[in-house]
Amino acid sequence: MNYVLDNMKIVPENTAVIQPNDRSYHFGDGVYEVVRVYNQKPFQLEAHWERLFQSSKKLDINLTVSANELTNATNELLEKNQVTDGAIYIQVSRGATPRNHLYSREETPIITGFTMNAPKSKQEEGISAWVTDDMRWLRCDIKTVNLLGNIMAKREAADADCFEAIMHRDGTVTEGSSSNLFLVNDGTLYTHPATNLILNGITRQVVIDLANKAGIQVVEEAFPKDVLDHADEAFITSTTSEVTPIVEFKGQVTATMPIGPVTKKLQALFKDLI
Numbered sequence: 001m002n003y004v005l006d007n008m009k010i011v012p013e014n015t016a017v018i019q020p021n022d023r024s025y026h027f028g029d030g031v032y033e034v035v036r037v038y039n040q041k042p043f044q045l046e047a048h049w050e051r052l053f054q055s056s057k058k059l060d061i062n063l064t065v066s067a068n069e070l071t072n073a074t075n076e077l078l079e080k081n082q083v084t085d086g087a088i089y090i091q092v093s094r095g096a097t098p099r100n101h102l103y104s105r106e107e108t109p110i111i112t113g114f115t116m117n118a119p120k121s122k123q124e125e126g127i128s129a130w131v132t133d134d135m136r137w138l139r140c141d142i143k144t145v146n147l148l149g150n151i152m153a154k155r156e157a158a159d160a161d162c163f164e165a166i167m168h169r170d171g172t173v174t175e176g177s178s179s180n181l182f183l184v185n186d187g188t189l190y191t192h193p194a195t196n197l198i199l200n201g202i203t204r205q206v207v208i209d210l211a212n213k214a215g216i217q218v219v220e221e222a223f224p225k226d227v228l229d230h231a232d233e234a235f236i237t238s239t240t241s242e243v244t245p246i247v248e249f250k251g252q253v254t255a256t257m258p259i260g261p262v263t264k265k266l267q268a269l270f271k272d273l274i
Contacts, residue, residue: 003080005090005113008065010076013114022110023103024093028146031055032091035074036239037115038274040084042074043239047202052092055143056109061094063109070111077113085118087240091145119240123267126247126259127164129236130157131225134167134174134197141196153177160250164236168225168252169197176236179244180204183223184233184262193220203237203270210269216262228253233260243267 006016024030033048042048049067056063074088095107136149153165154177165177175181175198183190189211194200211218228234234246234257243266245259 002115003077005073005077005111008069008073008111010073010080016112019096019110021096021098022093023095023097023107024091024110024145026099027101028144028148029059029103030091030093030145031059031061031143032089032145033143034116034239035088035090036242037078037083037086037088037118040078042071042078042088043274044202044206045071045074047205051143051200051202052090056092058139058142059094059144060103060105061092061109062105062107063092065109065111073111074113077115081115083115087116087118089114089116093145121242121244122163123242123244126245127236128160128162128248128250129164129166129176129234129246130160130162131166131168131228131249131251131253132156134169136167139196140174140198141194141200143199150177157251162250163244164241164246166228166246166249171224171226172222173225173228174198176238179236179238179241182207182235182237183227183231184235184260185227185231187262188217188219189262190219190221190223192222201237201239203239203242206273207237207243207266207270210266210273214265214269216265225253229255231255231257233257233263235263235266243270 002013004013004016033052035048036043090113093110157165180201245263249255
């Protein structure tokens with residue numbers, strides 16, 4: 001039997017109920033986190049909780065539970081489902097009230113969650129990435145459940161036999177549809193700065209820290225999509241993809257590249273950290 005987190009209670013999955021008036025259902029009015037689990041232990045859990053609380057605050061959601069309570073619920077769910085290698089999804093909805101665009105600050109958040117199997121890794125062979133327009137809203141720094149722009153880009157990429165979509169705003173590259181993007185040129189690592197235009201991924205932060213400690217120069221600045229076709233290396237980072245190389249760009253930019261030494265070094269350092 002599989003178990004889920006239903007309003008902070010562990011229940012059998014077949015007994016969980018989604019309330020019709022849940023604001024995340026009507027408006028995408030909620031936030032979430034996906035936490036990777038290795039050897040039964042959540043990875044970078046404190047950083048994920050910190051971002052969950054930041055996202056809630058930015059959306060004016062009154063998240064009254066503590067990080068310790070979330071950790072206890074997470075560990076109980078992992079134990080119930082006997083997760084050794086996988087991931088856990090935690091969602092915070094603003095609450096459930098009769099449908100109204102205007103929200104109340106008195107609503108009680110609804111917290112739900114479930115576990116997932118570990119995704120198949122593409123770190124050895126690399127991926128193809130589809131370059132397309134970024135049509136999302138301007139607060140991509142909030143990890144909201146409202147992901148229509150992301151999923152439309154991901155579908156576009158999949159239709160072109162690509163694993164990920166790499167997005168740009170008027171020619172300036174931002175990030176992937178479900179990942180952050182890094183380029184390597186002359187041994188230097190480049191990535192978009194952590195502004196409102198990207199999600200400051202937990203794995204992104206870990207990789208930047210690992211690179212700095214390894215003496216790899218990191219430059220956080222916006223760059224045009226034209227540079228994609230002459231990068232020495234490229235890779236994406238995310239909770240589920242970890243450090244996954246890009247070996248081909250398709251779509252608005254066409255280029256191929258090897259899985260280079262900087263990417264391999266960061267993959268090894270990330271594996272050691274795990």
